[in-house]
Amino acid sequence: MSDNLQCRLAARPVGLPDASTFEMVSEPIAEPGEGEVRVETSHLSLDPAMRGWMNDVPSYIPPVAIGEVMRAGGVGRVTASKHPKFSVGDEVTGLTGVQEHAILPGEALFKVDTSLAPLPTFLGTLGMTGMTAYFGLLDIGAAKEGETVVVSGAAGAVGSVAGQIAKIKGCRAIGIAGGQEKCAFVVDELGFDACIDYKAGDIKAELKRLTPDRVDVYFDNVGGDILNTVLTRLAMKARVVICGAISQYNEAETKGPSNYMALLVSRARMEGFLVFDFASRYREAAIELGGWLAEGKLVSKEDIVDGGVAGFPDALQKLFRGENVGKLVLKV
Numbered sequence: 001m002s003d004n005l006q007c008r009l010a011a012r013p014v015g016l017p018d019a020s021t022f023e024m025v026s027e028p029i030a031e032p033g034e035g036e037v038r039v040e041t042s043h044l045s046l047d048p049a050m051r052g053w054m055n056d057v058p059s060y061i062p063p064v065a066i067g068e069v070m071r072a073g074g075v076g077r078v079t080a081s082k083h084p085k086f087s088v089g090d091e092v093t094g095l096t097g098v099q100e101h102a103i104l105p106g107e108a109l110f111k112v113d114t115s116l117a118p119l120p121t122f123l124g125t126l127g128m129t130g131m132t133a134y135f136g137l138l139d140i141g142a143a144k145e146g147e148t149v150v151v152s153g154a155a156g157a158v159g160s161v162a163g164q165i166a167k168i169k170g171c172r173a174i175g176i177a178g179g180q181e182k183c184a185f186v187v188d189e190l191g192f193d194a195c196i197d198y199k200a201g202d203i204k205a206e207l208k209r210l211t212p213d214r215v216d217v218y219f220d221n222v223g224g225d226i227l228n229t230v231l232t233r234l235a236m237k238a239r240v241v242i243c244g245a246i247s248q249y250n251e252a253e254t255k256g257p258s259n260y261m262a263l264l265v266s267r268a269r270m271e272g273f274l275v276f277d278f279a280s281r282y283r284e285a286a287i288e289l290g291g292w293l294a295e296g297k298l299v300s301k302e303d304i305v306d307g308g309v310a311g312f313p314d315a316l317q318k319l320f321r322g323e324n325v326g327k328l329v330l331k332v
């Protein structure tokens with residue numbers, strides 16, 4: 001058997017991480033201990049949150065330590081098991097880390113059914129991405145039929161699913177994305193009602209034109225200036241869902257929304273959430289999302305990069321350069 005190539009955190013990045021942030025280390029493939037399972041990783045999830053996990057600051061999860069395998073969600077196949085619930089050949093998902101072979105406690109792994117969808121979809125629409133869109137829009141955003149929903153990062157992993165769920169629920173869905181090509185994808189392939197290209201200039205006038213009844217739910221993936229602008233268009237009792245703020249992740253200081261008093265004027269609320277808060281309800285979301293996929297109501301778009309573990313630093317940069325359409329996945 002060959003070695004296990006791992007990508008470990010070598011230094012805390014300032015700004016955008018690059019190759020010098022990581023080191024590639026090869027070590028012998030280990031055997032699982034009692035209660036553990038070995039997984040051969042087939043695909044890894046690329047997440048903007050990875051940037052935050054590299055900072056040594058208090059957060060919802062401890063930072064990745066220097067010298068530790070970079071944290072990542074993955075899917076793969078069981079190659080050895082000392083856990084009664086898992087057998088060799090099972091296909092699973094869990095926090096495998098950026099490495100070719102992961103040893104994990106059985107309790108930290110979930111079996112997936114690839115008769116429903118291909119493995120990478122369990123990192124996207126049927127994984128954390130889909131769960132985030134589902135609970136963020138329907139629970140935190142409480143989107144209802146007839147309402148206007150605006151989604152930033154609309155061509156990305158979470159945004160593309162959030163906007164489609166809004167349409168399934170009978171809302172008007174307006175996306176915001178970078179570039180004409182992405183906007184065309186959002187409207188033509190995902191079925192949003194319209195999409196604003198924020199790179200084409202000031203989005204304020206376009207937003208006003210496209211939201212004559214203002215914005216009932218803003219699902220925010222990017223923060224910064226776009227959040228600040230959408231705050232000026234809120235309807236009465238609007239809900240602003242703080243899912244993420246990718247525009248701020250590589251900044252030394254986070255830029256806050258100066259227009260926050262719009263919340264008072266509109267009697268609106270702004271609420272952040274973490275998908276993990278909904279862990280006890282993942283099954284409910286998976287059944288509903290899986291049903292919409294099977295019925296053809298939901299398009300699942302994965303953007304698969306064939307770079308292996310060594311390609312991780314470059315693949316991560318793609319997210320921050322906005323080069324992905326749909327869920328960015330690294331093939332190991």
Ligand SMILES: NC(=O)c1ccc[n+]([C@@H]2O[C@H](COP(=O)([O-])OP(=O)(O)OC[C@H]3O[C@@H](n4cnc5c(N)ncnc54)[C@H](OP(=O)(O)O)[C@@H]3O)[C@@H](O)[C@H]2O)c1
Nearest residue numbers: 048153156157158177178221222244245246247274275322
């Ligand atoms: N709360 C939770 O539990 C949770 C869970 C998962 C993800 N999230 C958050 O959800 C958001 C989306 O994550 P994702 O996995 O779906 O990533 P993604 O949207 O697939 O990829 C990132 C996209 O962000 C956009 N972007 C990059 N830099 C930007 C900037 N400076 N300003 C505006 N847009 C920028 C790019 O699209 P454009 O080309 O359109 O700019 C890029 O394609 C992130 O903020 C993430 O942290 C939150």
